[in-house]
Amino acid sequence: MFVVDSTEAGEGCVDITVTGPNGTTVPHTVTSMGPTTVNVAFVPNQCGVHYACVAFNKENVPGNTLLLSCFTGIIHSIGSLLVVACTSRYLVR
Numbered sequence: 001m002f003v004v005d006s007t008e009a010g011e012g013c014v015d016i017t018v019t020g021p022n023g024t025t026v027p028h029t030v031t032s033m034g035p036t037t038v039n040v041a042f043v044p045n046q047c048g049v050h051y052a053c054v055a056f057n058k059e060n061v062p063g064n065t066l067l068l069s070c071f072t073g074i075i076h077s078i079g080s081l082l083v084v085a086c087t088s089r090y091l092v093r
Helices: none
Strands: 002-005 014-019 028-034 037-042 048-056 059-075 080-084 088-091
Touching: 014 028, 014 037
Parallel strands: 002 088
Antiparallel strands: 002 037, 014 048, 028 037, 048 059, 059 080
């Protein structure tokens, strides 16, 4: 999950495309958190580096292709998988 804040750019349409390690588009949800902030969430379908491309008012934002790494780890004492997740915040200027 990550947040895109376009406060400095003003109100407008934020479009996000998430691509998985194999180059396919990953389904995601974009939830408005206010007039200039959106929350983006996706569930990776495989481990590896995912790319999130941000467009503002249908124009790609230079330098705002985000690299998001997904991991899994083994918890040996329990024997199950742990998905490592984080929340990040990005500014669109």
